[in-house]
Amino acid sequence: MGILQGKRILVTGVLTDSSIAFSVAKLAQQEGATVVLTGFGRLSLVERIAKRLPEPAPVLELDVQSTEHLDTLADRVGEHVDGLDGVVHSIGFAPQTALGGNFLNTSWEDVATALQVSTYSYKALAVACLPLMKEGGAVVGLDFDASKAWPVYDWMGVAKAGLESCNRYLARDLGKQNIRVNLVAAGPLRTMAAKSIPGFKEFEDSWPDKAPLGWDLSDTLPAAKACVALLSDWFPATTGEIVHVDGGVHAIGA
Ligand SMILES: NC(=O)c1ccc[n+]([C@@H]2O[C@H](COP(=O)([O-])OP(=O)(O)OC[C@H]3O[C@@H](n4cnc5c(N)ncnc54)[C@H](O)[C@@H]3O)[C@@H](O)[C@H]2O)c1
Numbered sequence: 453m454g455i456l457q458g459k460r461i462l463v464t465g466v467l468t469d470s471s472i473a474f475s476v477a478k479l480a481q482q483e484g485a486t487v488v489l490t491g492f493g494r495l496s497l498v499e500r501i502a503k504r505l506p507e508p509a510p511v512l513e514l515d516v517q518s519t520e521h522l523d524t525l526a527d528r529v530g531e532h533v534d535g536l537d538g539v540v541h542s543i544g545f546a547p548q549t550a551l552g553g554n555f556l557n558t559s560w561e562d563v564a565t566a567l568q569v570s571t572y573s574y575k576a577l578a579v580a581c582l583p584l585m586k587e588g589g590a591v592v593g594l595d596f597d598a599s600k601a602w603p604v605y606d607w608m609g610v611a612k613a614g615l616e617s618c619n620r621y622l623a624r625d626l627g628k629q630n631i632r633v634n635l636v637a638a639g640p641l642r643t644m645a646a647k648s649i650p651g652f653k654e655f656e657d658s659w660p661d662k663a664p665l666g667w668d669l670s671d672t673l674p675a676a677k678a679c680v681a682l683l684s685d686w687f688p689a690t691t692g693e694i695v696h697v698d699g700g701v702h703a704i705g706a
Contacts, residue, residue: 453484454482454483454484454485455680455681455684455685455686456485456538456683456684459480459484459485459537459683459684460486460488460533460534460535460536460537461477461485461486461487461537461540461683462490462581463488463490464490464514464539464540464541465540465542466489466542467491467492467494467497467501467644468497468501468643469504470641470644470670470672471501471542471672472643472672472675472676472679473489473542474505474672475675475676476540476542476676476679476680477509478505479677479679479680480538481505481506481507481509482506483680483684485537485538485683487507487509488509488533489502489509489510489511490514490525491511491512491513492515492543493515498511499511510532512525512528516543516568516577517568522577525577525580526584533584536581536585537585537588537589537590537683538590538592538683539577539578539581539589539590539591540592540593540679541573541577541594542594543569543573543577544569544594544611544645545566546562546566546606546607546611547565547566549562550562550563550566550607550608551606551607551608551649551650552651553650554606555606555607558607563610566608566611570608570612570614571615571618572618574591574619574622575621575622577591578591578622578633582629585629585631587629587631588631588685590683590687591626591633592634592635592636592683593634593635594636594638594675594679595612595616595636595637595638595694596608596637597612597637597696597698597702598610598613598615602655603654603655604651615635616635619633619635619694620692623691623692623693624692626691627691632682632687632688632690634687634690634691634693634694635694636675636682636694636697637694638675638697638698639659639667639697639698640652640655640659640669641669642669642670659701662699663698663699663700663701663704664703665699667699675697677697678695682695
């Protein structure tokens, strides 16, 4: 029996089959979960990618900048499953001006977009799903270690710092309903989001050498395994946590 047997999981953020969310959805199904996906923008592309999962999964439209999409989400998810045991937030975006070394000149409008899509949406998604969430459920988000300033990551780094704080506040407020809230801080992975960061190669070049366990930039499975573990019943007393899945880089100095 899989560790997610009988669980109903909403997975956001599938765009291509290299998306971290695709790997999470696939593994969740393999571990026995019923998965519902959300997609943003290119829905026909997401639907095509969803067909590559072991089981067919419905795809619902969700732009986290749309109040209407968020307000109707629980009803739309409820047409496919009668409740939710887990929600995966695998969403991030920052305009190009907010990345790549332009930190001192980025406009507030562009910073605001990065924060709304990458930080505030974590809370917005969790609250939108609350009507369906069962006791013992889990919210899991994808993070990039925000304890330091990185090259080129710029306002996305600030957004991730906010995400880490949001994770703690959500854990505080959802604990009363016995809902756990945790982040997986993954090392760099070659996804669409990563490719859109000018200068991302700087991470690619140094990470595998710095990581005590080594690091494969094209393997999303370790991050997906951590997400699935956190969605399972095997972390019953863990919330507000950040699990690093980065080959160990966060633990190493120069
Ligand atoms: N790739 C990496 O190196 C890496 C490392 C650590 C954490 N992460 C995080 O993992 C998460 C998933 O990213 P990924 O690397 O799999 O890339 P990805 O490009 O496959 O996924 C990003 C997703 O965000 C979605 N998105 C963007 N704007 C949205 C909006 N307004 N509403 C709803 N969805 C929206 C996109 O449609 C896409 O599915 C992000 O939070 C990212 O910051 C990525």
